[in-house]
Amino acid sequence: MALLEAKGIHKRFGQQVVLEKVNITFEENQLSGIVGPNGAGKTTLFNILTGQHWPDRGKVFFNGKNITRFSRQRVARMGIARSFQIMNLFDDFTAIENIMVALPNVRQRQFNMFMNVPTDSAIQDEAYEVLRRIGLDKVARTEAKNLPYGKRRALEIGVALASKPRMLFLDEPTQGMGSDQMSNLIDLVLKLKEIVTIVVIEHDMDFLVEIADVISVILWGQIIATDAPDKLLANRGVLQ
Ligand SMILES: Nc1ncnc2c1ncn2[C@@H]1O[C@H](COP(=O)(O)OP(=O)(O)OP(=O)(O)O)[C@@H](O)[C@H]1O
Numbered sequence: 661m662a663l664l665e666a667k668g669i670h671k672r673f674g675q676q677v678v679l680e681k682v683n684i685t686f687e688e689n690q691l692s693g694i695v696g697p698n699g700a701g702k703t704t705l706f707n708i709l710t711g712q713h714w715p716d717r718g719k720v721f722f723n724g725k726n727i728t729r730f731s732r733q734r735v736a737r738m739g740i741a742r743s744f745q746i747m748n749l750f751d752d753f754t755a756i757e758n759i760m761v762a763l764p765n766v767r768q769r770q771f772n773m774f775m776n777v778p779t780d781s782a783i784q785d786e787a788y789e790v791l792r793r794i795g796l797d798k799v800a801r802t803e804a805k806n807l808p809y810g811k812r813r814a815l816e817i818g819v820a821l822a823s824k825p826r827m828l829f830l831d832e833p834t835q836g837m838g839s840d841q842m843s844n845l846i847d848l849v850l851k852l853k854e855i856v857t858i859v860v861i862e863h864d865m866d867f868l869v870e871i872a873d874v875i876s877v878i879l880w881g882q883i884i885a886t887d888a889p890d891k892l893l894a895n896r897g898v899l900q
């Protein structure tokens with residue numbers, strides 16, 4: 661059984677059909693890529709799979725359970741985390757504070773994040789562990805706004821990881837990155853692949869080929885191919 665499965669997803673915004681009959685499955689412990697041009701419907705698909713939007717038709721199953729009309733909070737509690745295409749950090753908070761406020765133990769306390777970041781050591785240890793995973797433990801006390809761009813993007817992934825998800829969705833993690841930052845990100849994602857099932861949206865086919873076990877191509881709201889990276893690259897029609 662696939663860890664996550666979407667069946668017959670349709671979504672429209674007003675007159676515009678954005679997703680049409682989308683069927684897609686994600687296997688546990690695999691890294692799946694989704695590639696496609698601007699406006700193809702990639703982010704919309706993520707929004708539906710993670711409960712930000714509900715589909716007009718179709719169903720989403722996680723671990724066999726129908727989660728189609730769950731709220732995004734409920735989807736998150738089931739073990740699905742995501743990063744956003746547009747950065748989503750608290751700029752005036754340090755790296756470790758950004759992680760701490762995303763830890764489930766802290767969230768449950770419903771603390772006021774504009775007033776009191778927790779200081780207890782168990783929470784800090786837990787946050788350090790996440791920072792180590794993403795290679796940011798050395799900059800734990802640096803404010804997010806003062807981190808270089810590549811590290812900010814890694815921190816966003818850390819925020820998503822803080823909930824110890826079973827599945828992680830990354831929306832264009834390479835956006836705005838140079839080649840050095842990109843190779844660091846490839847290393848990071850390959851490491852994370854050992855501990856969590858990952859789905860990555862990307863424009864950058866070269867990046868996806870480095871990291872993905874399987875890639876789906878989405879065009880005008882439809883999945884037109886799903887295959888191993890080397891097989892996809894051999895398919896001239898898809899490449900075009
Ligand atoms: N909330 C919304 N309301 C109305 N239209 C929307 C909404 N979200 C997305 N769209 C439209 O749906 C289409 C698909 O958008 P989507 O963001 O899913 O594309 P994408 O594949 O992620 O593109 P990109 O590569 O530029 O990020 C676009 O035409 C977009 O304008």
Ligand SMILES: [Mg+2]
Binds near residue numbers: 702703704745
């Ligand atoms: Mg998008």
